[in-house]
Amino acid sequence: MGRIPCCEKDNVKRGQWTPEEDNKLSSYIAQNGTRNWRLIPKNAGLQRCGKSCRLRWTNYLRPDLKHGQFSDSEEQTIVKLHSVFGNRWSLIAAQLPGRTDNDVKNHWNTKLKKKLSGMGIDPVTHKPFSHLMAEIATTLAPPQAAHLAEAALGCFKDEVLHLLTKKPINFQAQHSTAVMGNDFTNYINYRPEEKEGTVEKIKLGFLKAMGEETEMIPSNKPWDSSAAASTSFAMQYSVLPTMPPG
DNA sequence: AAGCTCTTCAACCGCAATCAC
DNA sequence: TGTGATTGCGGTTGAAGAGCT
Numbered sequence: 668m669g670r671i672p673c674c675e676k677d678n679v680k681r682g683q684w685t686p687e688e689d690n691k692l693s694s695y696i697a698q699n700g701t702r703n704w705r706l707i708p709k710n711a712g713l714q715r716c717g718k719s720c721r722l723r724w725t726n727y728l729r730p731d732l733k734h735g736q737f738s739d740s741e742e743q744t745i746v747k748l749h750s751v752f753g754n755r756w757s758l759i760a761a762q763l764p765g766r767t768d769n770d771v772k773n774h775w776n777t778k779l780k781k782k783l784s785g786m787g788i789d790p791v792t793h794k795p796f797s798h799l800m801a802e803i804a805t806t807l808a809p810p811q812a813a814h815l816a817e818a819a820l821g822c823f824k825d826e827v828l829h830l831l832t833k834k835p836i837n838f839q840a841q842h843s844t845a846v847m848g849n850d851f852t853n854y855i856n857y858r859p860e861e862k863e864g865t866v867e868k869i870k871l872g873f874l875k876a877m878g879e880e881t882e883m884i885p886s887n888k889p890w891d892s893s894a895a896a897s898t899s900f901a902m903q904y905s906v907l908p909t910m911p912p913g
Numbered sequence: 914a915a916g917c918t919c920t921t922c923a924a925c926c927g928c929a930a931t932c933a934c
Numbered sequence: 935t936g937t938g939a940t941t942g943c944g945g946t947t948g949a950a951g952a953g954c955t
Contacts (some may be wrong), residue, residue: 683923705940721941722924757943768943775920836945 680714684723688713693728726769733765737774746779747865748794829873 693712701724704717713720726732737745741763750761756768756775763771780790787796 681925703940717940718926719924725942726923754944769923772944777921 679716679719681719684727688715689723689728692723696724696728696796726767731765732767736768737778741766742774745775746864747791749775749779749790798855 691711691713692707695707699707699710699723702708704721706712706717708715708720709716711720735813744762745759748762752758754772756772760766760768760771783793788794789796789799792799797895
């Protein structure tokens, strides 16, 4: 049996909308409203499925939509609401006049997620990665923790690699209005001095999780980034090499 | 200049919720 | 109250343009 299709796919055009189609749809809706999407394409003289018309109208043609860049305050709102509601895009978009759920979702996936990751914050839990690593390391017995930590590193390997090998993240600067505005300082509730501890916490957490001797690099020695790179890959594949000698 | 990769965002898909009868 | 139709939602895809080598 299977699902009943929402429309006859053979007779329906797909892909990008033309200005002519937009005009037809807009003028039809201006005169008749948006009742019964199934009939709208037929009545408006469009070879489109009703679902496609609804999407085009709600995401692009509606006169009350904003089409420009997201402002800093809009971004702050999205991040805050996402930390509470998760991927409930329509709920989040409802708090942003003129923005659609699709807009918010796209902006989150293409910009905000990366922004948070780059700041060392997990975009799913909204916690700093260092905290997640520490939680993994401290809440489980070593044998299970080792496997879970491996899995976690697989997920976060890009961010961890960034932390360990690329330029240090400047938490002070990241808290500034240049990135997320003043409110963001309150949103991430941790202190600038955590910068110093981030790498150490990750190393400690994994050493602990792996049941290794917690041999630490003396804090006055610089972290060898090439060794760090191989270390993080090694951790991904469950072999944790000895930390570089001091 | 050409080809490749990356990013963006409009559009599609399928499922779930809601509505109408 | 049950059932089919419609609408809403979130995940995913792919075309187009930008950037890089």
